[in-house]
Amino acid sequence: MVTIVGCKQLSGKTAAKEAIPAGDTVMSCTANLPSRFAVNASTDSIVANGNSSREGMVKIPGGEFLMGAADKEGRPDEYPQHAVHVDGFWMDATEVTNAMFMKFVKATGYITTAERAPDWEELKKQLPSGTPRPADSLLVAASLVFTPPAKPIQLNDVSQWWQWVKGASWKHPQGPGSSIKGKENSPVVQVSWDDAMAYAKWAGKRLPTEAEWEWAARSGLTNQPYTWGNESVDKGQPKANIWQGHFPDRNTKGDGYDRVAPVKSFAANSYGLYDMAGNVWEWCADWYRPDYYNQAGSKKLINPAGPAASYDPEEPTVPKRVVRGGSFLCHASYCASYRVSARMKTSPDTGLEHTGFRCVKN
Numbered sequence: 001m002v003t004i005v006g007c008k009q010l011s012g013k014t015a016a017k018e019a020i021p022a023g024d025t026v027m028s029c030t031a032n033l034p035s036r037f038a039v040n041a042s043t044d045s046i047v048a049n050g051n052s053s054r055e056g057m058v059k060i061p062g063g064e065f066l067m068g069a070a071d072k073e074g075r076p077d078e079y080p081q082h083a084v085h086v087d088g089f090w091m092d093a094t095e096v097t098n099a100m101f102m103k104f105v106k107a108t109g110y111i112t113t114a115e116r117a118p119d120w121e122e123l124k125k126q127l128p129s130g131t132p133r134p135a136d137s138l139l140v141a142a143s144l145v146f147t148p149p150a151k152p153i154q155l156n157d158v159s160q161w162w163q164w165v166k167g168a169s170w171k172h173p174q175g176p177g178s179s180i181k182g183k184e185n186s187p188v189v190q191v192s193w194d195d196a197m198a199y200a201k202w203a204g205k206r207l208p209t210e211a212e213w214e215w216a217a218r219s220g221l222t223n224q225p226y227t228w229g230n231e232s233v234d235k236g237q238p239k240a241n242i243w244q245g246h247f248p249d250r251n252t253k254g255d256g257y258d259r260v261a262p263v264k265s266f267a268a269n270s271y272g273l274y275d276m277a278g279n280v281w282e283w284c285a286d287w288y289r290p291d292y293y294n295q296a297g298s299k300k301l302i303n304p305a306g307p308a309a310s311y312d313p314e315e316p317t318v319p320k321r322v323v324r325g326g327s328f329l330c331h332a333s334y335c336a337s338y339r340v341s342a343r344m345k346t347s348p349d350t351g352l353e354h355t356g357f358r359c360v361k362n
Helices: 098-108 120-126 193-202 210-218 292-296
Strands: 008-011 025-028 057-060 063-067 082-086 089-092 142-146 162-166 281-287 321-324 343-346
Touching: 057 210, 063 210, 082 210, 089 210, 098 193, 210 281, 210 321
Parallel strands: none
Antiparallel strands: 008 025, 057 089, 063 082, 142 162, 281 321, 321 343
């Protein structure tokens, strides 16, 4: 099954006691989410294109920093701060665009997760014996589309603004009838972690670790909440593509955009990276655990690659990968994840209208 990201908090009392300390709180990313069975995409047939160019990338210096939230604005899984060293690397200056992803698809014939209808004969091999066949309506090629409600609602049920839409994919982000024509310079969305990995393999790159992502987002600033420093996101010139107005029913578009914005629509950080806050969430390589920072201890971590396995107390059987940076749906009242330390999670077979990625290279 698949899941999406949100920002409600869930008491740690519901977590597995052996995995999450009692009294902690963890993020809840689903609440009555519409269900659909998904499929995993394979990268076995993907071959690197042989292009070693660093065009469109910027060099990120190596260094040491305190990873995690330095103030009281963070969620529980952003603490405690811990010392991290990362070696230098190259990073895409922007999120991977529709044009870039189209080039990959044309070269490889790759079919994304959202475009694949689940095969029940293959799916049941991965499920407990005797699992009944799901309804045909769940075995369709589909992806999650943001569907704003017509009036203010309680923020405890994400299914009120997310819907599975048959035919939604990276080429049709909002379902049949929508298109990426004229949006070649916008971030590709509706791509799963598996899809992002396939692209990275073809491009001769990889997905960033969570530590690399945060180090790059901080761009040399120490203990600042945002990639641009400490000025509030709603002060001065628009700094990122986020939600203005009343979430999720009314977006005043104060930053000029209702949904995804073209890359480079806002100023880059001091490393030359665009949209490290807002616009679309970005997949990282790491598995997600809410208690991972607690495991770091006082020893400085060198190029950490995250936990060995995923654990989400809310959905213990569903593995999750880390996503970073927030999206056009982030709002202070619900999801202020445009902060550099903010972490989120989602299952690797999930595509969403507000999730994309960027790559790195050693």
